[in-house]
Amino acid sequence: MKNWIIVGATSAIAESVCRLWATRGYKLFLVARNEGKLQQIAQDLKVRGAAQVDTFSMDANAFELHGQCFETAQKSMGKVDGIFIAHGTLPDQKACETSFNVARAEIETNALSVISLCTIAANHFEQQRQGDIAVISSVAGDRGRQSNYVYGAAKGMVSVFLQGLRNRLAKSGVHVLTIKPGFVDTPMTASIDKGGPLWASADQVAAGIVKSVDKKCNVVYLPWFWWIIMNIIRHIPEFIFKKMKL
Amino acid sequence: MTKPYVSWGRYPYKEQRGMDLQWRTDVLPQEPNVLPQGNARSYGDSCMNQGGLVASTRFLRRFMQFDPATGLLQCESGVQLADIINLVEPQGWFLAATPGTKFATVGGCIANDVHGKNHHLEGTFGRHVTRFELVRTDGTRMICSPTENTGYFNATIGGLGLTGLIVWAELQLKRVPNSAINLETIKYKDLATFFELSAESEHTHEYTAAWIDCLASQEKLGRGHFLRGNHAKVTQPRVAAGKLKLSMPIDPPLSLVNSLSLRAFNTLYYNRQMQERSYATVHYDPFFYPLDFVQDWNRMYGPKGFLQYQCVVPNETSYDATREMLQRIAAANSGSFLVVLKVFGDVPSPGLLSFPRPGATLALDFPYQGNKTLHLFDQLDDVVVQAGGAIYPAKDAHMKADHFKLFYPNLETFTQYKDPGISSSFWRRVMEANA
Numbered sequence: 001m002k003n004w005i006i007v008g009a010t011s012a013i014a015e016s017v018c019r020l021w022a023t024r025g026y027k028l029f030l031v032a033r034n035e036g037k038l039q040q041i042a043q044d045l046k047v048r049g050a051a052q053v054d055t056f057s058m059d060a061n062a063f064e065l066h067g068q069c070f071e072t073a074q075k076s077m078g079k080v081d082g083i084f085i086a087h088g089t090l091p092d093q094k095a096c097e098t099s100f101n102v103a104r105a106e107i108e109t110n111a112l113s114v115i116s117l118c119t120i121a122a123n124h125f126e127q128q129r130q131g132d133i134a135v136i137s138s139v140a141g142d143r144g145r146q147s148n149y150v151y152g153a154a155k156g157m158v159s160v161f162l163q164g165l166r167n168r169l170a171k172s173g174v175h176v177l178t179i180k181p182g183f184v185d186t187p188m189t190a191s192i193d194k195g196g197p198l199w200a201s202a203d204q205v206a207a208g209i210v211k212s213v214d215k216k217c218n219v220v221y222l223p224w225f226w227w228i229i230m231n232i233i234r235h236i237p238e239f240i241f242k243k244m245k246l
Numbered sequence: 247m248t249k250p251y252v253s254w255g256r257y258p259y260k261e262q263r264g265m266d267l268q269w270r271t272d273v274l275p276q277e278p279n280v281l282p283q284g285n286a287r288s289y290g291d292s293c294m295n296q297g298g299l300v301a302s303t304r305f306l307r308r309f310m311q312f313d314p315a316t317g318l319l320q321c322e323s324g325v326q327l328a329d330i331i332n333l334v335e336p337q338g339w340f341l342a343a344t345p346g347t348k349f350a351t352v353g354g355c356i357a358n359d360v361h362g363k364n365h366h367l368e369g370t371f372g373r374h375v376t377r378f379e380l381v382r383t384d385g386t387r388m389i390c391s392p393t394e395n396t397g398y399f400n401a402t403i404g405g406l407g408l409t410g411l412i413v414w415a416e417l418q419l420k421r422v423p424n425s426a427i428n429l430e431t432i433k434y435k436d437l438a439t440f441f442e443l444s445a446e447s448e449h450t451h452e453y454t455a456a457w458i459d460c461l462a463s464q465e466k467l468g469r470g471h472f473l474r475g476n477h478a479k480v481t482q483p484r485v486a487a488g489k490l491k492l493s494m495p496i497d498p499p500l501s502l503v504n505s506l507s508l509r510a511f512n513t514l515y516y517n518r519q520m521q522e523r524s525y526a527t528v529h530y531d532p533f534f535y536p537l538d539f540v541q542d543w544n545r546m547y548g549p550k551g552f553l554q555y556q557c558v559v560p561n562e563t564s565y566d567a568t569r570e571m572l573q574r575i576a577a578a579n580s581g582s583f584l585v586v587l588k589v590f591g592d593v594p595s596p597g598l599l600s601f602p603r604p605g606a607t608l609a610l611d612f613p614y615q616g617n618k619t620l621h622l623f624d625q626l627d628d629v630v631v632q633a634g635g636a637i638y639p640a641k642d643a644h645m646k647a648d649h650f651k652l653f654y655p656n657l658e659t660f661t662q663y664k665d666p667g668i669s670s671s672f673w674r675r676v677m678e679a680n681a
């Protein structure tokens with residue numbers, strides 16, 4: 001049995017992950033900003049077999065609550081074995097271009113709040129000499145593209161931060177997993193026309209996440225073929241790339 | 247992943263605008279023409295709403311309560327049957343009635359009042375629904391049960407999604423000693439033998455159905471394999487599920503189902519069993535859900551899609567009518583891998599527009615071959631009408647408006663409960679075509 005904190009528990013991908021963990025009888029501490037939604041999810045996870053489900057309402061951008069959130073989790077579950085961070089927003093790129101305030105807000109949600117939460121968890125796990133930190137970044141963080149480079153920059157910041165954190169914590173037995181999904185059919189992508197082989201379901205991605213946590217992977221592309229796609233994209237010379245419509 | 251919001255038969259293949267409901271508190275979108283949709287496992291256009299919007303429950307997939315002592319389960323309407331089985335089967339429970347796919351949702355199973363291989367004993371899915379919450383496009387919410395808002399309860403079971411959105415439902419599950427099935431397969435020689443076997447098994451076997459070699463003709467007409475089974479005993483060992491899963495990852499440019507592959511398949515399948523009778527204890531998965539084994543198998547019919555024809559003909563006329571239909575199909579040299587024949591029982595359903603009724607039901611798939619297919623369907627319709635039978639809307643993409651009214655005599659009562667903000671491609675086709 002394991003005890004996990006899930007931040008952004010109302011995300012479709014996080015909810016699918018929680019369902020898999022619930023059937024294993026884990027204790028789950030769900031964090032999200034909407035209590036009504038959290039209750040609906042908690043009820044489901046209990047039916048599916050979670051040993052204990054607690055909820056904590058918090059906006060990820062309420063940085064001052066992050067410490068309290070972690071402490072509450074520790075009190076209610078006894079011990080924290082892992083933190084899974086899944087919250088995020090898909091910004092309106094055009095709005096980010098016209099207003100720096102919009103861009104900053106997006107970077108706070110998608111990067112700074114993650115870094116704050118990871119910092120608290122890392123210090124705790126380092127002392128405990130055990131723990132898992134699993135964070136959803138994105139393939140979008142692998143290279144900046146005109147269509148969503150503010151989101152990409154935030155996710156890129158998360159990926160690089162986790163790289164360093166992994167390096168720092170390796171000797172303490174703390175494990176850091178960077179998750180890079182491609183296109184996932186979730187409410188976040190509701191406005192995009194879906195269908196075709198590149199789109200994965202939240203369940204598929206969740207199964208990949210659970211497996212990667214179990215296997216203590218470092219960086220995982222989900223589904224796996226995104227590793228190939230992103231390798232190609234990353235290797236296109238900049239002088240060609242800058243003229244491409246991506 | 248295949249395109250969301252498009253029906254299983256992919257005929258008529260129409261782009262479909264959709265949105266997703268995610269929370270029980272969500273309201274239906276404020277649009278003039280909406281239709282609830284489950285996992286789009288219906289074949290034809292009853293889960294489609296061309297020109298309008300579908301409101302999908304695919305993310306409304308949470309359990310609410312399960313009591314392992316009583317077998318009462320409460321869940322959101324987008325929960326799939328597979329989710330339920332995974333939860334309750336290890337605790338000694340099973341669905342009281344199940345269709346041939348476990349990827350259907352609870353909402354979809356109620357709205358089509360689906361049936362399974364045990365219809366002769368347990369009746370339809372709707373008979374095991376104890377209550378549900380219905381939300382209408384005007385925002386009204388109500389709990390419906392056999393004792394509360396009974397009119398809406400009866401109209402919504404088999405109501406094709408037209409009375410409102412089922413948000414969640416409560417089901418009575420069935421306790422089973424063992425989820426595995428003691429299965430007897432009988433290779434039988436003609437249609438008369440099918441009806442004899444059905445009559446003989448009615449009280450001895452919980453599950454019955456037959457697969458028919460649809461290309462056999464003359465004295466062999468109606469030959470096939472009769473499957474009958476009961477749940478295994480508590481003392482029998484549990485059967486492990488098969489691991490192999492196949493999928494159809496691409497869209498072939500043409501249908502892989504043609505008269506050549508059909509003849510080969512049907513002949514081989516009929517003869518795969520040498521002896522007349524065979525016995526086995528099988529896992530519930532291949533028994534109830536043989537087709538779910540190949541993911542996205544609907545794609546093998548190619549870009550034109552396919553249609554299913556499922557009808558029921560009353561007992562008095564069932565032998566002659568089934569014979570006539572099989573003859574017409576064999577003569578047309580079309581037909582499919584999977585032709586299923588089953589005798590329904592007389593357990594009544596609360597549903598006003600419920601399809602199952604006493605008699606024999608025949609179901610088969612056809613690759614869409616334009617007028618050839620539609621012409622055959624017209625010929626089959628004539629037989630069904632003559633026999634006093636009915637066609638199943640869940641599988642339908644061609645039923646005539648006047649036939650629909652003939653097959654569903656409670657239609658007028660039903661329309662009183664219909665939500666004026668909801669419509670479907672099917673509904674417009676059968677209600678407005680001749681208007």
Ligand SMILES: Cc1cc2nc3c(=O)[nH]c(=O)nc-3n(C[C@H](O)[C@H](O)[C@H](O)COP(=O)(O)OP(=O)(O)OC[C@H]3O[C@@H](n4cnc5c(N)ncnc54)[C@H](O)[C@@H]3O)c2cc1C
Pocket residue numbers: 254281282283284285286287288289292293303323324344345346347349350351352353354355357358359360361362405406407408410411412413537538640641
């Ligand atoms: C391989 C296969 C085998 C099958 N075998 C059988 C069988 O043996 N017996 C049988 O009866 N059927 C069978 N079917 C048909 C299938 O069970 C039904 O079409 C079922 O209704 C599909 O459920 P769905 O969730 O995909 O619903 P959809 O196809 O998405 O929708 C079906 C109908 O339900 C309505 N609906 C869906 N959700 C809601 C909701 N929440 N509130 C209100 N209305 C809603 C829709 O408007 C539509 O009218 C089979 C289908 C397949 C693909």
Ligand SMILES: NC(=O)c1ccc[n+]([C@@H]2O[C@H](COP(=O)([O-])OP(=O)(O)OC[C@H]3O[C@@H](n4cnc5c(N)ncnc54)[C@H](OP(=O)(O)O)[C@@H]3O)[C@@H](O)[C@H]2O)c1
Pocket residue numbers: 008009010011012013014032033034037058059060061086087088089109136137138139180181182183184185186187188189
């Ligand atoms: N979908 C994709 O194609 C895709 C691809 C790559 C990476 N990702 C990443 O995967 C993760 C999960 O996304 P998803 O696809 O599952 O989408 P989703 O269902 O829309 O989930 C996003 C979640 O983030 C939460 N959230 C947003 N801002 C928040 C804030 N300030 N405080 C707290 N919670 C906040 C939302 O909570 P509310 O319910 O309260 O709004 C929502 O539950 C995200 O990090 C996303 O960037 C997604």
